[in-house]
Amino acid sequence: MKNIKEDIVFEVKEDCGLLDCVRKERVELPAGKAKSYLEHRMISVDDTVTSKFDYPVKRGQTIKISQSVNSSYDSPLEIIYEDSDLLAINKPAGLLSVATDTEKENTAIRLLRDSGIDPLYVVHRIDRDTSGVLLFSKSMEMRDKLQNAWDEVIRREYLAVCEGVFAEKRGRCDTILRETSTYLVYSVKFGEGQRAITNYEVLKENAHYSYLRVLIETGRKNQIRVHMKELSHPIVGDKKYGAHGSPMGRLGLHASLLEFIHPRTGNAVVIKAPPESRFRLPKEKK
Numbered sequence: 001m002k003n004i005k006e007d008i009v010f011e012v013k014e015d016c017g018l019l020d021c022v023r024k025e026r027v028e029l030p031a032g033k034a035k036s037y038l039e040h041r042m043i044s045v046d047d048t049v050t051s052k053f054d055y056p057v058k059r060g061q062t063i064k065i066s067q068s069v070n071s072s073y074d075s076p077l078e079i080i081y082e083d084s085d086l087l088a089i090n091k092p093a094g095l096l097s098v099a100t101d102t103e104k105e106n107t108a109i110r111l112l113r114d115s116g117i118d119p120l121y122v123v124h125r126i127d128r129d130t131s132g133v134l135l136f137s138k139s140m141e142m143r144d145k146l147q148n149a150w151d152e153v154i155r156r157e158y159l160a161v162c163e164g165v166f167a168e169k170r171g172r173c174d175t176i177l178r179e180t181s182t183y184l185v186y187s188v189k190f191g192e193g194q195r196a197i198t199n200y201e202v203l204k205e206n207a208h209y210s211y212l213r214v215l216i217e218t219g220r221k222n223q224i225r226v227h228m229k230e231l232s233h234p235i236v237g238d239k240k241y242g243a244h245g246s247p248m249g250r251l252g253l254h255a256s257l258l259e260f261i262h263p264r265t266g267n268a269v270v271i272k273a274p275p276e277s278r279f280r281l282p283k284e285k286k
C-alpha cells in the first residue's frame with residue numbers, strides 16, 4: 001500500500017534476453033534492481049509474467065515493470081507458470097486443491113486468492129497427498145475451454161515410488177474403474193465404469209523399492225494408486241491401497257509434467273514441477 005510508484009512500460013528495441021534488455025533500456029535503474037524485479041515476479045512481457053533472466057524477448061514486444069505493491073503478490077505457494085490466462089503451482093503434498101465439506105480454508109485456491117490472485121478458477125485437481133503441477137485459469141471462459149478439451153491433453157507425467165521390485169520394468173494397465181460406497185476405487189476388466197489407462201517405466205530400484213515414471217492416458221480418480229496396488233506394488237505411504245509403510249513420510253506420488261494446447265494461442269504449453277528433496281528412492285530395509 002505504501003509503494004505507489006507508476007509502472008515502467010517500454011517497447012523492446014532489439015532481440016535479447018530479458019535481464020539484458022531491461023538493463024540496456026533502463027540504465028537509470030540501480031545496479032541489481034532489474035534482477036530483484038525479476039526474482040519477485042514484477043516484470044511481464046506482453047502480459048506474461050516471468051522470473052527467468054534469460055527469457056527471450058523480441059523487438060516490438062512490450063515490457064512492464066510493476067513497481068506498485070498492489071500490482072504484484074506474494075504467494076505462499078511455488079508458482080511455476082503464469083501468463084495472462086493461466087497460472088500453475090507446484091502443489092505440496094498434504095494440501096487440498098479446493099474446498100471440501102470438512103475443509104474450507106487450507107486449500108491451494110484459497111491461499112492463492114488470499115495472496116491477491118483473483119479471480120482464479122480450478123482447471124483440474126490432484127489428490128491432497130499427491131504433489132506437483134496444479135493448473136488454474138484466470139477466467140471462467142478459459143477454465144471451460146480447458147476442461148472441455150481435457151481428454152485431449154498431450155501428456156500427463158508422474159513420478160511414483162512403489163513397494164517391491166517389478167518383474168516387468170515397463171508396462172501398461174488398461175482397466176475399468178468403479179467406486180464403492182466408501183469411496184474405494186477398484187478395477188474390473190469388463191462392464192460399467194470409467195476406462196483408465198496407465199503406462200509405467202521403472203527408472204531405478206533397490207531390493208525393496210522402485211522409482212517409476214508414469215504416463216496416464218486418462219485422468220481418473222486414484223487411477224495410478226489403484227493400478228499400482230493391482231500390480232502388487234502399492235505406492236509407498238498409500239495405506240488406503242495396501243502400502244505397508246511410509247519411508248518417505250508422505251505419499252510417493254508426484255505430478256511432474258503437464259503438456260497441453262493453450263486455448264488462446266494454439267501453442268503447446270509444457271509445465272514441469274520438480275519434486276521436493278525427500279521424494280527419492282528410499283534406502284533398503286535392514
